[in-house]
Amino acid sequence: MGAQPFTSPVEDSVPKVGEGEKAIAVGENLEFQRKWWRFERVVWAVFLVILVCDVMGLLGRGWLAKAKATTPELTLDYERVARAGTPSVMTLTFGDGAIHEGKIRVYVSDSVVKPLGAQRIAPQPAMSMVGDGGITYTFDASRAPAVVQIALEPSFPGVHDFTVKVEGDQEIDGKVLVVP
Amino acid sequence: MALFVVLRAAFGYLFLVLMVRIVGRRPGKQLTPFEFVLVFYLGGLTLTGMVGVEASLSSAVVQIITVALCHYVLAELRFRYDWVAQLLDGSPLILLEKKQWRTKTLSKMGIQDDDVMDMARGQGIKDLSGIKTAVLESFGEITIVPEEEGEE
Known part of the structure:
Protein backbone atom coordinates (compact mmCIF):
# COMPACT_ATOMS: atom_id res chain seq x y z
CA MET A 1 0.00 0.00 0.00
CA GLY A 2 1.26 3.43 -0.96
CA ALA A 3 2.02 6.18 1.55
CA GLN A 4 -0.92 8.36 2.52
CA PRO A 5 -0.58 12.13 2.01
CA PHE A 6 -0.80 14.46 5.02
CA THR A 7 -3.93 16.57 4.76
CA SER A 8 -5.94 19.13 6.72
CA PRO A 9 -9.34 20.67 5.99
CA VAL A 10 -9.46 23.95 4.02
CA GLU A 11 -10.44 26.83 6.28
CA ASP A 12 -11.59 30.28 5.29
CA SER A 13 -8.51 31.97 6.70
CA VAL A 14 -7.96 34.79 4.18
CA PRO A 15 -9.92 37.99 5.03
CA LYS A 16 -12.63 38.84 2.49
CA VAL A 17 -14.09 41.95 0.94
CA GLY A 18 -17.73 42.26 -0.05
CA GLU A 19 -20.74 40.64 1.47
CA GLY A 20 -22.38 37.24 1.44
CA GLU A 21 -21.59 34.71 -1.20
CA LYS A 22 -20.06 37.32 -3.51
CA ALA A 23 -17.29 38.18 -1.05
CA ILE A 24 -13.77 37.78 -2.42
CA ALA A 25 -10.84 36.52 -0.33
CA VAL A 26 -8.29 39.28 -0.92
CA GLY A 27 -6.40 39.36 2.36
CA GLU A 28 -5.90 43.13 2.34
CA ASN A 29 -4.45 44.60 5.51
CA LEU A 30 -4.86 48.33 5.11
CA GLU A 31 -3.79 49.06 8.66
CA PHE A 32 -0.43 47.38 8.07
CA GLN A 33 -0.05 49.07 4.69
CA ARG A 34 -0.62 52.53 6.18
CA LYS A 35 2.08 51.82 8.78
CA TRP A 36 4.37 50.64 5.97
CA TRP A 37 3.78 53.84 3.99
CA ARG A 38 4.72 55.85 7.10
CA PHE A 39 7.83 53.67 7.53
CA GLU A 40 8.71 54.23 3.85
CA ARG A 41 8.51 58.00 4.35
CA VAL A 42 10.90 57.74 7.31
CA VAL A 43 13.29 55.50 5.34
CA TRP A 44 13.36 57.94 2.38
CA ALA A 45 14.12 60.76 4.83
CA VAL A 46 16.93 58.68 6.36
CA PHE A 47 18.30 57.94 2.86
CA LEU A 48 18.30 61.67 2.13
CA VAL A 49 20.12 62.43 5.40
CA ILE A 50 22.72 59.74 4.57
CA LEU A 51 23.28 61.28 1.13
CA VAL A 52 23.65 64.80 2.55
CA CYS A 53 26.05 63.52 5.25
CA ASP A 54 28.05 61.73 2.58
CA VAL A 55 28.30 64.79 0.33
CA MET A 56 29.34 66.90 3.33
CA GLY A 57 32.02 64.37 4.20
CA LEU A 58 30.64 62.90 7.42
CA LEU A 59 31.20 59.47 5.92
CA GLY A 60 34.66 60.35 4.71
CA ARG A 61 36.21 61.82 1.57
CA GLY A 62 34.55 65.22 1.85
CA TRP A 63 34.75 68.70 3.27
CA LEU A 64 33.86 67.80 6.89
CA ALA A 65 36.19 64.79 6.88
CA MET B 1 39.05 39.41 8.54
CA ALA B 2 36.97 36.31 7.84
CA LEU B 3 34.08 37.52 9.99
CA PHE B 4 33.80 40.70 7.91
CA VAL B 5 33.40 38.61 4.76
CA VAL B 6 30.33 36.93 6.28
CA LEU B 7 28.96 40.18 7.76
CA ARG B 8 29.39 42.04 4.48
CA ALA B 9 27.52 39.34 2.58
CA ALA B 10 24.67 39.23 5.12
CA PHE B 11 24.42 43.02 5.23
CA GLY B 12 24.49 43.28 1.42
CA TYR B 13 21.68 40.74 1.09
CA LEU B 14 19.46 42.24 3.80
CA PHE B 15 20.09 45.77 2.58
CA LEU B 16 19.08 44.80 -0.96
CA VAL B 17 15.93 43.09 0.33
CA LEU B 18 15.03 46.35 2.11
CA MET B 19 15.90 48.48 -0.93
CA VAL B 20 13.85 46.40 -3.32
CA ARG B 21 10.94 46.46 -0.87
CA ILE B 22 11.20 50.23 -0.40
CA VAL B 23 11.57 51.03 -4.09
CA GLY B 24 8.19 49.36 -4.37
CA ARG B 25 6.19 47.13 -6.63
CA ARG B 26 5.04 48.31 -10.00
CA PRO B 27 2.14 46.77 -11.82
CA GLY B 28 2.96 44.37 -14.62
CA LYS B 29 3.92 40.78 -15.23
CA GLN B 30 7.43 41.53 -16.47
CA LEU B 31 10.24 43.87 -15.55
CA THR B 32 10.34 47.01 -17.66
CA PRO B 33 13.75 48.06 -19.13
CA PHE B 34 13.72 50.81 -16.51
CA GLU B 35 13.46 48.22 -13.72
CA PHE B 36 16.11 46.01 -15.34
CA VAL B 37 18.57 48.89 -14.98
CA LEU B 38 17.66 49.23 -11.31
CA VAL B 39 18.03 45.52 -10.55
CA PHE B 40 21.39 45.12 -12.30
CA TYR B 41 22.79 48.39 -11.03
CA LEU B 42 21.80 47.72 -7.41
CA GLY B 43 23.22 44.20 -7.68
CA GLY B 44 26.50 45.41 -9.17
CA LEU B 45 26.99 48.16 -6.63
CA THR B 46 26.25 45.83 -3.73
CA LEU B 47 28.77 43.37 -5.12
CA THR B 48 31.62 45.89 -4.98
CA GLY B 49 31.03 46.42 -1.26
CA MET B 50 30.52 42.73 -0.53
CA VAL B 51 33.65 41.53 -2.26
CA GLY B 52 35.95 44.35 -1.16
CA VAL B 53 39.59 43.43 -1.65
CA GLU B 54 39.03 39.75 -0.89
CA ALA B 55 38.49 38.28 -4.33
CA SER B 56 39.44 34.71 -3.40
CA LEU B 57 37.36 31.65 -4.22
CA SER B 58 36.99 30.80 -0.52
CA SER B 59 35.56 34.28 0.16
CA ALA B 60 33.13 33.87 -2.71
CA VAL B 61 32.03 30.42 -1.46
CA VAL B 62 31.59 31.72 2.10
CA GLN B 63 29.58 34.70 0.87
CA ILE B 64 27.36 32.57 -1.35
CA ILE B 65 26.68 30.24 1.60
CA THR B 66 25.94 33.27 3.81
CA VAL B 67 23.47 34.71 1.30
CA ALA B 68 21.85 31.30 0.84
CA LEU B 69 21.53 30.90 4.62
CA CYS B 70 20.07 34.40 5.04
CA HIS B 71 17.59 33.62 2.27
CA TYR B 72 16.65 30.30 3.86
CA VAL B 73 16.12 31.91 7.27
CA LEU B 74 14.00 34.71 5.80
CA ALA B 75 11.94 32.20 3.78
CA GLU B 76 11.45 30.06 6.89
CA LEU B 77 10.40 33.05 9.00
CA ARG B 78 8.10 34.17 6.20
CA PHE B 79 6.43 30.76 6.20
CA ARG B 80 6.05 30.58 9.98
CA TYR B 81 4.95 34.11 10.79
CA ASP B 82 2.31 36.09 8.92
CA TRP B 83 3.76 39.39 10.06
CA VAL B 84 7.13 38.52 8.50
CA ALA B 85 5.38 37.57 5.26
CA GLN B 86 3.58 40.89 5.29
CA LEU B 87 6.78 42.75 6.06
CA LEU B 88 8.62 41.09 3.19
CA ASP B 89 5.85 40.95 0.58
CA GLY B 90 3.39 43.62 1.64
CA SER B 91 -0.35 43.21 1.64
CA PRO B 92 -2.58 42.81 -1.40
CA LEU B 93 -4.29 46.18 -1.95
CA ILE B 94 -7.73 46.86 -3.33
CA LEU B 95 -7.59 49.47 -6.09
CA LEU B 96 -11.23 49.49 -7.15
CA GLU B 97 -14.26 48.20 -5.31
CA LYS B 98 -17.99 48.94 -5.46
CA LYS B 99 -17.40 51.36 -8.35
CA GLN B 100 -15.06 53.42 -6.17
CA TRP B 101 -11.36 54.00 -6.68
CA ARG B 102 -9.14 53.71 -3.63
CA THR B 103 -7.47 57.03 -4.39
CA LYS B 104 -4.85 56.99 -1.62
CA THR B 105 -3.75 53.46 -2.54
CA LEU B 106 -3.50 54.41 -6.22
CA SER B 107 -1.40 57.50 -5.54
CA LYS B 108 0.83 55.81 -2.97
CA MET B 109 1.51 52.87 -5.28
CA GLY B 110 1.89 55.08 -8.36
CA ILE B 111 -0.88 53.32 -10.27
CA GLN B 112 -3.20 54.98 -12.75
CA ASP B 113 -6.59 53.94 -14.08
CA ASP B 114 -4.80 53.09 -17.37
CA ASP B 115 -2.78 50.40 -15.57
CA VAL B 116 -5.96 48.79 -14.24
CA MET B 117 -7.63 49.03 -17.65
CA ASP B 118 -4.56 47.40 -19.26
CA MET B 119 -5.14 44.31 -17.16
CA ALA B 120 -8.91 44.42 -17.62
CA ARG B 121 -8.58 44.45 -21.43
CA GLY B 122 -6.56 41.26 -21.18
CA GLN B 123 -9.66 39.60 -19.73
CA GLY B 124 -11.96 40.96 -22.44
CA ILE B 125 -13.43 43.67 -20.24
CA LYS B 126 -14.34 46.68 -22.39
CA ASP B 127 -14.39 49.46 -19.81
CA LEU B 128 -13.94 50.23 -16.14
CA SER B 129 -17.62 49.67 -15.40
CA GLY B 130 -17.07 45.98 -16.16
CA ILE B 131 -14.73 45.61 -13.19
CA LYS B 132 -16.09 44.46 -9.86
CA THR B 133 -12.85 44.50 -7.93
CA ALA B 134 -9.27 45.29 -8.90
CA VAL B 135 -6.52 44.15 -6.57
CA LEU B 136 -2.81 44.96 -6.62
CA GLU B 137 -1.25 41.68 -5.53
CA SER B 138 1.80 41.58 -3.30
CA PHE B 139 3.92 40.30 -6.22
CA GLY B 140 2.98 43.35 -8.30
CA GLU B 141 0.33 42.02 -10.61
CA ILE B 142 -3.14 43.56 -10.85
CA THR B 143 -5.93 41.02 -10.56
CA ILE B 144 -9.29 41.91 -12.05
CA VAL B 145 -12.54 40.37 -10.86
CA PRO B 146 -15.15 41.11 -13.54
CA GLU B 147 -18.64 42.32 -12.74
CA GLU B 148 -20.99 39.38 -13.00
CA GLU B 149 -23.73 39.62 -15.58
CA GLY B 150 -26.99 41.06 -14.29
CA GLU B 151 -25.21 42.43 -11.26
CA GLU B 152 -24.98 46.07 -12.45
Whole structure:
Protein backbone atom coordinates (compact mmCIF):
# COMPACT_ATOMS: atom_id res chain seq x y z
CA MET A 1 0.00 0.00 0.00
CA GLY A 2 1.26 3.43 -0.96
CA ALA A 3 2.02 6.18 1.55
CA GLN A 4 -0.92 8.36 2.52
CA PRO A 5 -0.58 12.13 2.01
CA PHE A 6 -0.80 14.46 5.02
CA THR A 7 -3.93 16.57 4.76
CA SER A 8 -5.94 19.13 6.72
CA PRO A 9 -9.34 20.67 5.99
CA VAL A 10 -9.46 23.95 4.02
CA GLU A 11 -10.44 26.83 6.28
CA ASP A 12 -11.59 30.28 5.29
CA SER A 13 -8.51 31.97 6.70
CA VAL A 14 -7.96 34.79 4.18
CA PRO A 15 -9.92 37.99 5.03
CA LYS A 16 -12.63 38.84 2.49
CA VAL A 17 -14.09 41.95 0.94
CA GLY A 18 -17.73 42.26 -0.05
CA GLU A 19 -20.74 40.64 1.47
CA GLY A 20 -22.38 37.24 1.44
CA GLU A 21 -21.59 34.71 -1.20
CA LYS A 22 -20.06 37.32 -3.51
CA ALA A 23 -17.29 38.18 -1.05
CA ILE A 24 -13.77 37.78 -2.42
CA ALA A 25 -10.84 36.52 -0.33
CA VAL A 26 -8.29 39.28 -0.92
CA GLY A 27 -6.40 39.36 2.36
CA GLU A 28 -5.90 43.13 2.34
CA ASN A 29 -4.45 44.60 5.51
CA LEU A 30 -4.86 48.33 5.11
CA GLU A 31 -3.79 49.06 8.66
CA PHE A 32 -0.43 47.38 8.07
CA GLN A 33 -0.05 49.07 4.69
CA ARG A 34 -0.62 52.53 6.18
CA LYS A 35 2.08 51.82 8.78
CA TRP A 36 4.37 50.64 5.97
CA TRP A 37 3.78 53.84 3.99
CA ARG A 38 4.72 55.85 7.10
CA PHE A 39 7.83 53.67 7.53
CA GLU A 40 8.71 54.23 3.85
CA ARG A 41 8.51 58.00 4.35
CA VAL A 42 10.90 57.74 7.31
CA VAL A 43 13.29 55.50 5.34
CA TRP A 44 13.36 57.94 2.38
CA ALA A 45 14.12 60.76 4.83
CA VAL A 46 16.93 58.68 6.36
CA PHE A 47 18.30 57.94 2.86
CA LEU A 48 18.30 61.67 2.13
CA VAL A 49 20.12 62.43 5.40
CA ILE A 50 22.72 59.74 4.57
CA LEU A 51 23.28 61.28 1.13
CA VAL A 52 23.65 64.80 2.55
CA CYS A 53 26.05 63.52 5.25
CA ASP A 54 28.05 61.73 2.58
CA VAL A 55 28.30 64.79 0.33
CA MET A 56 29.34 66.90 3.33
CA GLY A 57 32.02 64.37 4.20
CA LEU A 58 30.64 62.90 7.42
CA LEU A 59 31.20 59.47 5.92
CA GLY A 60 34.66 60.35 4.71
CA ARG A 61 36.21 61.82 1.57
CA GLY A 62 34.55 65.22 1.85
CA TRP A 63 34.75 68.70 3.27
CA LEU A 64 33.86 67.80 6.89
CA ALA A 65 36.19 64.79 6.88
CA LYS A 66 39.28 66.95 6.44
CA ALA A 67 41.18 67.84 9.61
CA LYS A 68 44.20 69.95 10.36
CA ALA A 69 46.42 69.99 13.44
CA THR A 70 49.29 72.36 13.94
CA THR A 71 52.24 72.78 16.25
CA PRO A 72 54.90 75.45 15.83
CA GLU A 73 56.93 73.26 13.48
CA LEU A 74 54.43 70.86 11.94
CA THR A 75 51.13 71.17 10.12
CA LEU A 76 49.32 67.89 9.78
CA ASP A 77 46.48 67.50 7.26
CA TYR A 78 44.52 64.27 7.43
CA GLU A 79 41.03 62.87 7.16
CA ARG A 80 39.30 62.52 10.53
CA VAL A 81 36.78 60.20 8.87
CA ALA A 82 38.17 57.63 6.46
CA ARG A 83 36.63 54.67 4.67
CA ALA A 84 37.92 51.14 5.04
CA GLY A 85 39.80 49.92 1.99
CA THR A 86 39.81 53.40 0.47
CA PRO A 87 42.93 55.55 -0.09
CA SER A 88 43.47 58.55 2.14
CA VAL A 89 46.46 60.85 2.51
CA MET A 90 48.18 62.28 5.58
CA THR A 91 50.28 65.34 4.72
CA LEU A 92 53.00 66.62 7.04
CA THR A 93 54.29 70.12 6.34
CA PHE A 94 57.40 71.00 8.36
CA GLY A 95 58.56 74.43 9.42
CA ASP A 96 62.17 75.65 9.60
CA GLY A 97 62.46 74.66 13.27
CA ALA A 98 61.87 71.00 12.37
CA ILE A 99 65.08 70.86 10.34
CA HIS A 100 68.16 70.09 12.42
CA GLU A 101 71.51 69.76 10.62
CA GLY A 102 69.79 69.12 7.30
CA LYS A 103 67.56 66.40 8.69
CA ILE A 104 63.94 66.07 9.83
CA ARG A 105 63.13 63.36 12.33
CA VAL A 106 59.47 62.57 12.71
CA TYR A 107 57.87 59.90 14.87
CA VAL A 108 54.58 58.29 13.87
CA SER A 109 52.78 55.77 16.06
CA ASP A 110 52.29 52.15 14.99
CA SER A 111 48.57 52.80 14.49
CA VAL A 112 49.39 54.77 11.33
CA VAL A 113 50.98 51.65 9.91
CA LYS A 114 48.56 48.94 11.05
CA PRO A 115 44.92 49.97 11.47
CA LEU A 116 45.30 53.07 9.29
CA GLY A 117 47.22 51.02 6.72
CA ALA A 118 50.18 53.17 5.64
CA GLN A 119 50.96 52.04 2.09
CA ARG A 120 53.68 54.42 0.96
CA ILE A 121 55.60 57.38 2.25
CA ALA A 122 56.78 60.06 -0.16
CA PRO A 123 59.56 61.00 -0.36
CA GLN A 124 61.28 57.85 0.83
CA PRO A 125 62.94 58.47 4.20
CA ALA A 126 66.71 58.27 4.41
CA MET A 127 66.30 56.08 7.45
CA SER A 128 63.52 54.39 9.43
CA MET A 129 63.85 53.22 13.00
CA VAL A 130 61.27 51.21 14.93
CA GLY A 131 60.73 51.53 18.68
CA ASP A 132 58.64 53.33 21.34
CA GLY A 133 55.45 51.97 19.80
CA GLY A 134 56.07 53.56 16.46
CA ILE A 135 58.47 54.40 13.66
CA THR A 136 60.87 57.31 13.50
CA TYR A 137 61.57 58.45 9.97
CA THR A 138 64.58 60.55 9.08
CA PHE A 139 64.44 62.72 5.96
CA ASP A 140 67.15 64.80 4.36
CA ALA A 141 65.88 68.38 4.16
CA SER A 142 67.11 71.82 3.11
CA ARG A 143 64.70 74.68 3.91
CA ALA A 144 61.04 74.97 4.84
CA PRO A 145 58.43 74.36 3.66
CA ALA A 146 59.13 70.64 3.50
CA VAL A 147 56.30 68.26 2.79
CA VAL A 148 55.97 64.52 3.40
CA GLN A 149 52.92 62.50 2.43
CA ILE A 150 51.83 59.19 3.87
CA ALA A 151 49.36 57.27 1.71
CA LEU A 152 46.91 55.38 3.93
CA GLU A 153 44.38 52.68 3.22
CA PRO A 154 42.64 51.79 6.48
CA SER A 155 41.60 48.18 6.77
CA PHE A 156 39.78 48.02 10.12
CA PRO A 157 36.61 50.00 10.85
CA GLY A 158 36.59 51.79 14.21
CA VAL A 159 38.16 54.75 15.97
CA HIS A 160 41.95 54.72 15.77
CA ASP A 161 44.25 57.02 17.76
CA PHE A 162 47.54 58.12 16.32
CA THR A 163 50.48 60.27 17.34
CA VAL A 164 52.86 62.30 15.19
CA LYS A 165 55.80 64.15 16.69
CA VAL A 166 58.66 66.09 15.21
CA GLU A 167 61.92 66.08 17.10
CA GLY A 168 62.03 69.02 19.52
CA ASP A 169 58.36 69.93 18.97
CA GLN A 170 55.04 69.20 20.61
CA GLU A 171 53.30 65.95 19.71
CA ILE A 172 50.05 65.82 17.80
CA ASP A 173 47.49 63.29 19.02
CA GLY A 174 44.62 62.63 16.68
CA LYS A 175 41.79 60.21 16.05
CA VAL A 176 40.55 58.78 12.79
CA LEU A 177 37.11 57.23 12.50
CA VAL A 178 37.23 54.49 9.90
CA VAL A 179 33.78 53.68 8.54
CA PRO A 180 33.09 50.32 6.87
CA MET B 1 39.05 39.41 8.54
CA ALA B 2 36.97 36.31 7.84
CA LEU B 3 34.08 37.52 9.99
CA PHE B 4 33.80 40.70 7.91
CA VAL B 5 33.40 38.61 4.76
CA VAL B 6 30.33 36.93 6.28
CA LEU B 7 28.96 40.18 7.76
CA ARG B 8 29.39 42.04 4.48
CA ALA B 9 27.52 39.34 2.58
CA ALA B 10 24.67 39.23 5.12
CA PHE B 11 24.42 43.02 5.23
CA GLY B 12 24.49 43.28 1.42
CA TYR B 13 21.68 40.74 1.09
CA LEU B 14 19.46 42.24 3.80
CA PHE B 15 20.09 45.77 2.58
CA LEU B 16 19.08 44.80 -0.96
CA VAL B 17 15.93 43.09 0.33
CA LEU B 18 15.03 46.35 2.11
CA MET B 19 15.90 48.48 -0.93
CA VAL B 20 13.85 46.40 -3.32
CA ARG B 21 10.94 46.46 -0.87
CA ILE B 22 11.20 50.23 -0.40
CA VAL B 23 11.57 51.03 -4.09
CA GLY B 24 8.19 49.36 -4.37
CA ARG B 25 6.19 47.13 -6.63
CA ARG B 26 5.04 48.31 -10.00
CA PRO B 27 2.14 46.77 -11.82
CA GLY B 28 2.96 44.37 -14.62
CA LYS B 29 3.92 40.78 -15.23
CA GLN B 30 7.43 41.53 -16.47
CA LEU B 31 10.24 43.87 -15.55
CA THR B 32 10.34 47.01 -17.66
CA PRO B 33 13.75 48.06 -19.13
CA PHE B 34 13.72 50.81 -16.51
CA GLU B 35 13.46 48.22 -13.72
CA PHE B 36 16.11 46.01 -15.34
CA VAL B 37 18.57 48.89 -14.98
CA LEU B 38 17.66 49.23 -11.31
CA VAL B 39 18.03 45.52 -10.55
CA PHE B 40 21.39 45.12 -12.30
CA TYR B 41 22.79 48.39 -11.03
CA LEU B 42 21.80 47.72 -7.41
CA GLY B 43 23.22 44.20 -7.68
CA GLY B 44 26.50 45.41 -9.17
CA LEU B 45 26.99 48.16 -6.63
CA THR B 46 26.25 45.83 -3.73
CA LEU B 47 28.77 43.37 -5.12
CA THR B 48 31.62 45.89 -4.98
CA GLY B 49 31.03 46.42 -1.26
CA MET B 50 30.52 42.73 -0.53
CA VAL B 51 33.65 41.53 -2.26
CA GLY B 52 35.95 44.35 -1.16
CA VAL B 53 39.59 43.43 -1.65
CA GLU B 54 39.03 39.75 -0.89
CA ALA B 55 38.49 38.28 -4.33
CA SER B 56 39.44 34.71 -3.40
CA LEU B 57 37.36 31.65 -4.22
CA SER B 58 36.99 30.80 -0.52
CA SER B 59 35.56 34.28 0.16
CA ALA B 60 33.13 33.87 -2.71
CA VAL B 61 32.03 30.42 -1.46
CA VAL B 62 31.59 31.72 2.10
CA GLN B 63 29.58 34.70 0.87
CA ILE B 64 27.36 32.57 -1.35
CA ILE B 65 26.68 30.24 1.60
CA THR B 66 25.94 33.27 3.81
CA VAL B 67 23.47 34.71 1.30
CA ALA B 68 21.85 31.30 0.84
CA LEU B 69 21.53 30.90 4.62
CA CYS B 70 20.07 34.40 5.04
CA HIS B 71 17.59 33.62 2.27
CA TYR B 72 16.65 30.30 3.86
CA VAL B 73 16.12 31.91 7.27
CA LEU B 74 14.00 34.71 5.80
CA ALA B 75 11.94 32.20 3.78
CA GLU B 76 11.45 30.06 6.89
CA LEU B 77 10.40 33.05 9.00
CA ARG B 78 8.10 34.17 6.20
CA PHE B 79 6.43 30.76 6.20
CA ARG B 80 6.05 30.58 9.98
CA TYR B 81 4.95 34.11 10.79
CA ASP B 82 2.31 36.09 8.92
CA TRP B 83 3.76 39.39 10.06
CA VAL B 84 7.13 38.52 8.50
CA ALA B 85 5.38 37.57 5.26
CA GLN B 86 3.58 40.89 5.29
CA LEU B 87 6.78 42.75 6.06
CA LEU B 88 8.62 41.09 3.19
CA ASP B 89 5.85 40.95 0.58
CA GLY B 90 3.39 43.62 1.64
CA SER B 91 -0.35 43.21 1.64
CA PRO B 92 -2.58 42.81 -1.40
CA LEU B 93 -4.29 46.18 -1.95
CA ILE B 94 -7.73 46.86 -3.33
CA LEU B 95 -7.59 49.47 -6.09
CA LEU B 96 -11.23 49.49 -7.15
CA GLU B 97 -14.26 48.20 -5.31
CA LYS B 98 -17.99 48.94 -5.46
CA LYS B 99 -17.40 51.36 -8.35
CA GLN B 100 -15.06 53.42 -6.17
CA TRP B 101 -11.36 54.00 -6.68
CA ARG B 102 -9.14 53.71 -3.63
CA THR B 103 -7.47 57.03 -4.39
CA LYS B 104 -4.85 56.99 -1.62
CA THR B 105 -3.75 53.46 -2.54
CA LEU B 106 -3.50 54.41 -6.22
CA SER B 107 -1.40 57.50 -5.54
CA LYS B 108 0.83 55.81 -2.97
CA MET B 109 1.51 52.87 -5.28
CA GLY B 110 1.89 55.08 -8.36
CA ILE B 111 -0.88 53.32 -10.27
CA GLN B 112 -3.20 54.98 -12.75
CA ASP B 113 -6.59 53.94 -14.08
CA ASP B 114 -4.80 53.09 -17.37
CA ASP B 115 -2.78 50.40 -15.57
CA VAL B 116 -5.96 48.79 -14.24
CA MET B 117 -7.63 49.03 -17.65
CA ASP B 118 -4.56 47.40 -19.26
CA MET B 119 -5.14 44.31 -17.16
CA ALA B 120 -8.91 44.42 -17.62
CA ARG B 121 -8.58 44.45 -21.43
CA GLY B 122 -6.56 41.26 -21.18
CA GLN B 123 -9.66 39.60 -19.73
CA GLY B 124 -11.96 40.96 -22.44
CA ILE B 125 -13.43 43.67 -20.24
CA LYS B 126 -14.34 46.68 -22.39
CA ASP B 127 -14.39 49.46 -19.81
CA LEU B 128 -13.94 50.23 -16.14
CA SER B 129 -17.62 49.67 -15.40
CA GLY B 130 -17.07 45.98 -16.16
CA ILE B 131 -14.73 45.61 -13.19
CA LYS B 132 -16.09 44.46 -9.86
CA THR B 133 -12.85 44.50 -7.93
CA ALA B 134 -9.27 45.29 -8.90
CA VAL B 135 -6.52 44.15 -6.57
CA LEU B 136 -2.81 44.96 -6.62
CA GLU B 137 -1.25 41.68 -5.53
CA SER B 138 1.80 41.58 -3.30
CA PHE B 139 3.92 40.30 -6.22
CA GLY B 140 2.98 43.35 -8.30
CA GLU B 141 0.33 42.02 -10.61
CA ILE B 142 -3.14 43.56 -10.85
CA THR B 143 -5.93 41.02 -10.56
CA ILE B 144 -9.29 41.91 -12.05
CA VAL B 145 -12.54 40.37 -10.86
CA PRO B 146 -15.15 41.11 -13.54
CA GLU B 147 -18.64 42.32 -12.74
CA GLU B 148 -20.99 39.38 -13.00
CA GLU B 149 -23.73 39.62 -15.58
CA GLY B 150 -26.99 41.06 -14.29
CA GLU B 151 -25.21 42.43 -11.26
CA GLU B 152 -24.98 46.07 -12.45
